[in-house]
Amino acid sequence: MTSLVLPEAVQNVLDRYSDPDAVFTAILPAIGEVLQCDRCFLYLRNPQNKWAKVAYCWRRNEAIPDITDSDWRRDPESLPQEDPLFAAALRNDPSVYVEDIETASPEVVNKEFERQNFGHRALIHAHLCQNHQLWGILQPAIFGNKRVWSEFDRAFVTQLESQLTPLAVSYIKTATDYPIGK
Incomplete structure (x- = not known):
């Protein structure tokens, strides 16, 4: 299988930044534009203790809800039963x-x-997994309309998963606002 060449705006972010915070801040708007979606957020999670938050959220406009979390929270025990996508x-x-x-x-x-x-x-619902553990979820979304996701969309997101997963792991392991000892 031939590797997809990432769109220039996305590749530029990956070439320009190495710090996960800088990458995530810059890449979500680029992903939103490439996929022509209304919102794109990144849920980051420590698989060892199940602390997580929506750390980054890009919105096409102010009418789209911003779901960024300011604090880390433990995944609710019931979440896998309530949300088949999370499961x-x-x-x-x-x-x-x-x-x-x-x-x-x-x-x-x-x-x-939902x-x-x-x-x-x-x-x-793009799963950022490493060593059989969930470290994050990238979620581009459309409001108000259904959307058929093209082969390009799928190939693009698959390639993003491989690029973003190591950054998510690094972010989690070095997060300074992480609730240590809780």
């Missing part, structure tokens, strides 16, 4: 491309959970 990520299943939460199988998407917590209509 899939914990299992290190391949990333999930949801064209329409309204018509997706309940085994894939908990429609009410409505209450995120408000989007279509999404990519």
Whole structure:
């Protein structure tokens, strides 16, 4: 399989920055533009103690909810039962491309959970996993409309997973605002 050449805006971010914070801050808007989505966020998580937060969130405009977390929180014990997408990520299943939460199988998407917590209509649930552990989730999303995710979208996100996962691991291991000892 031939490797996808990343779009210039995304490759420029990866070439210019090495610090995970700088990469994540600069790359989410580029991902949003490449995928023509309304919001793109990055959920980062320590798999050892299950502390996590939405550390970065890009929005196309102010009408789209900003779901950035200011504090780390432990994953709720019930989350894998409430959210089949999160359960899939914990299992290190391949990333999930949801064209329409309204018509997706309940085994894939908990429609009410998605409505209450995120408000989007279509999404990519990209799993950032290393050594069979979930370190993060990249989630580009569309509001108001369904979306058929193209082969390009899928190849692009797959390549992003391999680029962003080591950065997510590094970020988690060096986070200065991390709740040590909790």
